[in-house]
Amino acid sequence: MLKKILAEFLILVVLTAIFLSSAEANHRPKIRVLISRDIFQLKISGAHLSVAELPSGRQLFKYRDFFTVLREKGPFLKVSENGAWAKGFVLTSTQGYISILGRKYKGQILLYPGNNRDIWIINELPLEEYLVGLVNKEISSQWPLAAVKAQVVAARTYAYYQKEKRADNLYDVEASVNDQVYGGIESEDERARKAVRETEREIIFYQGKPIFAVYHACCGGKTEAPAYVWSGDYPYLQSIPCIYCLDSPHFVWHYQLKLERLEKILRDKGYIHQPIKEILAGPRNENKRIVKIIIKRDGDTLEIPAPEFRQLLGYDQLRSTNFWVKIINRVVSFSGLGWGHGVGLCQWGARGLAETGADYQSIIKYYYQNVEIGKRF
Numbered sequence: 001m002l003k004k005i006l007a008e009f010l011i012l013v014v015l016t017a018i019f020l021s022s023a024e025a026n027h028r029p030k031i032r033v034l035i036s037r038d039i040f041q042l043k044i045s046g047a048h049l050s051v052a053e054l055p056s057g058r059q060l061f062k063y064r065d066f067f068t069v070l071r072e073k074g075p076f077l078k079v080s081e082n083g084a085w086a087k088g089f090v091l092t093s094t095q096g097y098i099s100i101l102g103r104k105y106k107g108q109i110l111l112y113p114g115n116n117r118d119i120w121i122i123n124e125l126p127l128e129e130y131l132v133g134l135v136n137k138e139i140s141s142q143w144p145l146a147a148v149k150a151q152v153v154a155a156r157t158y159a160y161y162q163k164e165k166r167a168d169n170l171y172d173v174e175a176s177v178n179d180q181v182y183g184g185i186e187s188e189d190e191r192a193r194k195a196v197r198e199t200e201r202e203i204i205f206y207q208g209k210p211i212f213a214v215y216h217a218c219c220g221g222k223t224e225a226p227a228y229v230w231s232g233d234y235p236y237l238q239s240i241p242c243i244y245c246l247d248s249p250h251f252v253w254h255y256q257l258k259l260e261r262l263e264k265i266l267r268d269k270g271y272i273h274q275p276i277k278e279i280l281a282g283p284r285n286e287n288k289r290i291v292k293i294i295i296k297r298d299g300d301t302l303e304i305p306a307p308e309f310r311q312l313l314g315y316d317q318l319r320s321t322n323f324w325v326k327i328i329n330r331v332v333s334f335s336g337l338g339w340g341h342g343v344g345l346c347q348w349g350a351r352g353l354a355e356t357g358a359d360y361q362s363i364i365k366y367y368y369q370n371v372e373i374g375k376r377f
């Protein structure tokens, strides 16, 4: 009798364990990452690739190692090898990865026709795996572990925030500086995985909700208030002093371009062509950043909001809106402080703070005010 009760008890334990682990697997959140667009013909490789059409999910073929997808007229894609048409395709591989545009990705690949007669390439994978492939694209996993963990928790929170906001879209985040840079499998390493594992499921909350956890490379001495970059109310994103990024190679930057080149950029962006006579860094806000740039020309004066001017010249060229400008011998010279929009967590500052011995929770609470860190899902 005792044996029977014991056996039944053991069966119950095993069944409960199986149920819990499958429930956990089912609740492992995924994320849809836009890898690329503006692609019109796509070569895909991998081992044992299977392709199903969307939205039906009907399998078209399996166990291929290579095939090509083309954009067709109307809202359709076509597999060039067998002529199958659909409004989208989903690709999986038994090998564990799929090679697209020279990079390897985990999970599955979704292909949709874009609205520019292009193909949208979306990688859907577990969110925690996405974070492992993000660390070395945003910072370096070799930085002090507290800084890497702060980056991971901020990136996880940002991903969550966008997942909820963009639930009706075809993707949650872009794999670029528009959201968070993601490099696929080849960007992963053991230290990035350790930072993800040791902060598993941790999210930054403000009044019970995931925050808009934005970050940037280097603030240049003071972070920016969000109102100068985005509309909306983010009480946890306040401008704060930061001396911890002083050692960053991006603290001071210089950029030069020929006056003719700037005139061409303006012309290409739709401004009527006029020779430029003078460029003035317009008024600065209380966080030292320029609000607008004033360009005096033969016959008119252009006033361009500084964030828009940064976009015109390129985010990697005009690295921040905290700069000085002068024209010498028909060359426009910019010198500035920091890299990025300046709002939220300063990545190089997080590294500096970690070097002082701060833990990742303190780093997060320094750059995001009145927040809590807790586990989600």
Ligand SMILES: [Zn+2]
Pocket (backbone or CB within 6 Å): 218, 219, 220, 221, 222, 242, 243, 244, 245, 346, 348, 349
């Ligand atoms: Zn900083």
